[in-house]
Amino acid sequence: MAGKKNARSEPAAAPATTATSTPSAKAPLTPTKNPIPIPTPAQPKAVAAQGGWAQVFQNLYDYYLSETPQRTKLLDVFLLFLVLVGALQFLYCILAGNYPFNAFLSGFCGTVGQFVLTISLRIQTTEANKADFPKVSPERAFADYVVCSLILHFFCVNFIN
Amino acid sequence: MRSLLSLAVLAAASVVSAVSVTGNRLLVVLDDVAEKESYSKLFGSLADRGFDITYDTPRSEDLQLFHLGERTYDHIVFLPTKVKALGPKLTPQILLDFVNAAGNIMVALSATTPASTSTVAFLAELGISLPQERTGLVVDHFNYDTVSASEKHDTLVLHNSKPVRYDMWDVFSLRDDEFLALPHTVGHTLGAGELLTPILRAPSTAYSYNPKEQTEAVDPDDLFAAGQQLALASAFQARNSARVTVLGSAEMLQDKWFDTKVAVEGGSKVSTKNAEFAKTLTGWTFQELGVLRVEEIEHRLKDSNETNPEIYRIKNEVHYQISLSEYRWDAWVPFNANPNDPPQLEVSMLSPFHRLNLAPEEHSATDRTRTYSTDLILPDQHGIFNLRVNYKRPFYTYVDEKCTVSVRHMAHDEWPRSFVISGAWPWISGIGATVSGFVMFCAIWVYSKPAAPLVKKTQ
Structure with a gap:
């Protein structure tokens, strides 16, 4: 356990020096694989210095597509959708005012709450975090997620009146 | 024949009932009971209006204003008396108690007789001051009667065509060509009390002096009052609507001044309107005029038939109406308020949230009341509210009516979806x-x- 944590923290510290957002996205992925992938993301960085940012993002994207399980991709798409819906609601609130306020709270908080729950599901089902939740199977996590979401929807629909 | 008889009885009954709303027991305090003969027309008019008149002197042993804590008279008239004080039965305190018990008092003064100390003290309690030495004479070298006082100028000839303030009831006003004669008048001045209203003020050229001491000239330092600050007749209406009037000239009520002809300088002789003025003054003082009565108060939710509910919701539309009638000599008639100064409704919790004019509603000629109403939207504030009509105007008895209602907040299912x-x-x-x-x-x-x-x- 301790050894794993060390293994994780080391590569995380190294990319942090590059001060880009990309390494932090990669960091959780690295320990799932063998130590071998670590050089893989490290190499594009050296290339990026020469080949530009486009190369960095292209590599990230390729790596994400190849190494991410399909369910996690689905989760990320849903998260993106929720961010979009939340941003639209907030934009509308800024432009058109917050009357009726309970409707705004209910709609916006519903989306944010769904986002939080989905993030939780993503954390619990990611293989990399398996060790943190030894008793939570993906099925159990999904069931929790559905129940909590239904409670959230029930509350929001009531509150919007 | 029988119908004629019953008609006569009815007429007699209506004559008898033509009396003040507060009672008909009238006490007249004068120096000598025989003196009443010179006021026979005034007292005849009062007796015709249904008053039960008792004449008495301050020296009388069995004179009593209260018996077992109740008033024994409803109204008192004080005519000038030569006594220095009115005695233990008519102390200023007893007179104040009488006013507090809703009794009405009319005080008539004269320059020929100093006012008694009891009267002066009683009037001082109300904020009415009399000249030093309890006597004084008002003269006016421009508005005097050339017939009776061409030398001394002490009979004032006035016309009282306008009320003191433009928005007041003009009950005491006369037409421009009608005159009052005030012989041997004592002037008085009024304090700042809001219950005091001058009825008749001296013209701007009049002044008051003491004929015994200031025989040659009036030192400005010793001048009691001059011009319009001198009131010749004034009204005080207490908070319980009891009325006190002070008249500077008792002689103007005498028979001989009711029908004499007077003339101002350069004018022709005209007969005085003293009789009409005396009738109005006594009628007003003894609550035959200007008595307001609230007949009915109704408030309800708009489009609802339930009257006077105890609870409303914030921002409810409410209809409020109040019916007022006015006693005029012998009958209740619809009260017509000055359209520029209508009764107002206050929706108040500690302080008024709304103060709204009440508009008179259409009424038929047979009605005895006039209804004033308004529609309002209750304030956006829950709590205990008073729907209050506080109508206090000079020469009218006071109306102060409160209806207490609860105003609740919106129930959770009353908001729009x-x-x-x-x-x-x-x-x-x-x-x-x-x-x-x-x-x-x-x-x-x-x-x-x-x-x-x-x-x-x-x-």
Whole structure:
């Protein structure tokens, strides 16, 4: 356990020096694989210095597509959708005012709450975090997620009146 | 024959009933009971109006204003008396108690007789001051009667065509060509009390002096009052609507001044209107005029038939109406308020949230009341509110009516639904998008391949 944590923290510290957002996205992925992938993301960085940012993002994207399980991709798409819906609601609130306020709270908080729950599901089902939740199977996590979401929807629909 | 007889009885009954709303027992305090002969027309008029008149002197042993804590008279008239004080039965305190017990008092003074100390003290309690030495004479070298006082100028000839303030009831006003004669008048000045109203003020050229001491000239330092600050007749209406009037000239009530002809300098002789003025003054003092009565108060939710509910909701539309009638000599008639100064409704909790004019409603000629009403929207504040009409005007008895109602807040199901408000539709659709996105996500999740656990196991 301790050894794993060390293994994780080391590569995380190294990319942090590059001060880009990309390494932090990669960091959780690295320990799932063998130590071998670590050089893989490290190499594009050296290339990026020469080949530009486009190369960095292209590599990230390729790596994400190849190494991410399909369910996690689905989760990320849903998260993106929720961010979009939340941003639209907030934009509308800024432009058109917050009357009726309970409707705004209910709609916006519903989306944010769904986002939080989905993030939780993503954390619990990611293989990399398996060790943190030894008793939570993906099925159990999904069931929790559905129940909590239904409670959230029930509350929001009531509150919007 | 019989119908004629009953008609006569009815007429007699109506004559008898033509009396003040507060009672008909009138006490006249004068120096000598025989003196009443010179006021016979005044007292005859009062007796005709149904007053039960008792004449007495301050020296009388069995004179009593209260018996077992109740008033024994409803009204008192004080005519000038030569006594220095009115004695133990008519002390200023007893007179004040009489006013507090809703008795009405009319005080007539004269320059020929100093006012008694009791009268001076009693009037001082009300904020009415009399000249030094309890006597004084008002003269005016421009508005005097050339017939009777061409030398001394001490009979004032006045016309009282306008009330003191333009928005007051002009009950004591005369036409421009009608005159009052005031012989041997004592002037008085009024304090700042809001219950005091001058009825008749001296013209701007009049002044008051003491004929015994200031025979040659009046030192400005010793001048009591001059011009319009001298009141010749004044009214005081206490908070319980009891009335006190002070008249500077008792002689103007005497018979001989009711029908003499007077003339101002350069004018022709005209007969005085003293009789009419005396009738109005006594009628007003003894509550035959200007007595207001609240007949009915009704408030209800608009479009509801339930009257005077105890509870309303904030921002309810409420209809309020109050019926007022006015006693005029012998009957209750509809009260017509000055249209520029109508009664107002206050919706108050500690302080008024609304103060609204009440508009008179249409009424038929047979009505005995006039209804004033308004529609209002209750304030956006819950709590205990008073619907109050506080109508206090000079020469009218006071109206102060409160209806206490509770105003509750909105119940949780009385708010408009969000889907009724178009502004909420984007957020409703936001929830819709979130929920449907969730359902689709779950469906795809269930049918999607789980992450390969084998890889994990090998690790």
